Amino acid sequence: MGGRVNEDLIKERRKCTFDIKELTHIIDCGEENTIKRKQIDNYILNIKELWDDVPEEYLSHKERYENAIKKAFIVLKVLRQLHTGNIQITDHRTPTNVYSIQDGIFRNVNPLLIHIGLFWSTIAAQASTEQQAEWLQPDSSMIGTYVQTELGHGSFIRGIETTATYDSTTDEFILHTPRLSAYKWWPGGLGNTANACLVMAQLYINGTCHGLHIFLAQIRDFDTHKPLPGIKVGEIGPKMGFNTADNGFLGFDNHRIPRTNMLMKNVQVLRDGTYVKPKHDKLTYGSMLLTRVTLISDLAYQLSKAATIAVRYSAVRRQSPIKSNEPERQILDFVSQQHKLFITIASSHVYRVVGLWMWNSHKRVTADIHEGNMGQLPELHALACCLKAISSRDASALVEQCRLACGGHGYMMASNLPQIYAYTTAAVTYEGEYTVLLLQTARYLVKFWRLAAEHKPLPQNFAYFEDYIKKNFEQWRNSPEGIIEGFKAIVAGKTKAAYDTLQCNLRNGREFEEAWNMASVQLTNASEYSTISRNDIEALQSRYEELLALIRPNAVGLVDAFDIRDEVLCSTLGAYDGRVYERMMEEASKSPLNEDVVNESFHKYIRPVTMKNKL
């Protein structure tokens, strides 16, 4: 859309006090990454077939899927060409994540998301060298997905009911779905797209259950795409979001696969049925750990999209004067509006930095595991659980706050904020539900509190538990070090409270698991344990308000630095030129309800009632 840039946005950009490009380079982890990102953006976003004439929202469920598949395979072809030309296409912000401009291309979810993000990465991490050589061919016919959750069990994966029974007479596993609750339910791309999958199932050898293992199963004919005999597969129906993700169900009726289709890097079943145990029994859960780590960066990116839309819109939107004799003000001038928006910008930076740090930690711990050293795995798991849980919860709350900050127009699909919210809030549930993951971290903290309470030696990372017990915490100081001290006091205090409740429940004769359940609200909720006083809070509040005023002139510059193209933002409210009302009118004109001046329902249903006695 041509036309002048909105005057208010021009003024905002003029008054910015820092170098926007420099911040973009910091976000991209270096100027060379920015250049590369822009090259790939240009290359892919210039493919005309990727753009819709009719907005996605006006398509039926089936049309949406077919449209998304068309685009997914255009993108896949391009990615393969780039790969063949040895051009690295992964996004540096989320090093293993699918390239973020896909958000714009699909305006929803790529049906190949799990194929690219989880199927390939699980094979790369958990299959043996020979299996990888066979399955990870760039021109493979396999379109895969990650099939774990069942109708009856998602969080408690030890409860999974699908079985893989070894038949030594034929050297095969028999995959079976024993009852309705054992049907696989949810995997992305499973409904219509995938012809293969990684299945999580209980391994049985000679009547002994060895727990959960991962198996590669072909489910559709590679040529005709028809489900193989013994496979019942389909799509699960419309959802709050993810409607192009083709989530599916799957049942096995004694479906046979070769023994060599079990992922065998960490664990093996030999020809004679001998079971060779893994070095750590949670290595099978490795894909969940990796995805939780990468999600933190993805959620940071979703926050930067929401902040860009809401801040630009707030600079363009004028409503009501502050003083009655003044012109109407940009809504960004209202301090309460700044309070809603600036925290989203800040949180995006926080989770971007933490996500990168977690990504590097994951790389380090994985290398250690490769050398047989599992020592750092529990800490990484505890951190990944907690950070995935809070980043998804924060992101969805803040995206919703940005939507509300755009008033009525934020409710329009054309703002793209509802879609970003639907995408973000799903992450609170998938890949480990919020509370369930917080309880995993609580389990880790309580273990170390027990050591502290029993005056046993603690690792350096938990020395502050001992400080708390010995009341070694200093009074509150308003400095980065002081804030960190304050947070340590909160963690120690709330862990102590939960631990004390747990002990009290145990003393009252409860079994451990029941006592744990009774303490679970305390285990997940923050309490007000702090070194901070009422005066400190007042001082912090006024400092916070000063900071809002300091950030205000740079707000548009800060979101411009995220450098998200209009084609990716897909928002009438957030485009770079700020031509909000023109874009809204143009989008409205695409509504099928504007095709006829008089809709035919008038003649069929309205007129016969309203004109009944007048005809």
Ligand SMILES: CCCCCCCC/C=C\CCCC(=O)SCCNC(=O)CCNC(=O)[C@H](O)C(C)(C)COP(=O)(O)OP(=O)(O)OC[C@H]1O[C@@H](n2cnc3c(N)ncnc32)[C@H](O)[C@@H]1OP(=O)(O)O
């Ligand atoms: C890579 C790029 C990806 C890009 C794609 C991004 C977008 C994708 C969009 C959608 C994808 C959605 C995919 C899915 O949702 S797949 C399904 C995910 N499902 C879950 O996450 C299930 C959650 N549940 C669990 O993880 C587990 O059931 C559990 C809650 C952890 C409990 O497991 P279990 O009962 O076996 O274990 P315990 O609680 O008894 O704990 C025993 C000890 O094991 C430790 N533990 C648990 N998990 C792990 C792990 N992953 N790694 C290391 N250690 C682990 C636990 O802490 C206990 O230790 P302790 O020392 O205390 O005994």
Ligand SMILES: Cc1cc2nc3c(=O)[nH]c(=O)nc-3n(C[C@H](O)[C@H](O)[C@H](O)COP(=O)(O)OP(=O)(O)OC[C@H]3O[C@@H](n4cnc5c(N)ncnc54)[C@H](O)[C@@H]3O)c2cc1C
């Ligand atoms: C958009 C989307 C995409 C998905 N994609 C995939 C995929 O590709 N592959 C796949 O295998 N799965 C996928 N899933 C499934 C997803 O991983 C599960 O839905 C998720 O792990 C939550 O499990 P659940 O549905 O069993 O929830 P439940 O565990 O039934 O949760 C319901 C409630 O029970 C509470 N609860 C459960 N257990 C406990 C406990 N021990 N202590 C305290 N509270 C508890 C929870 O906190 C929650 O409030 C997807 C889900 C969604 C929404």
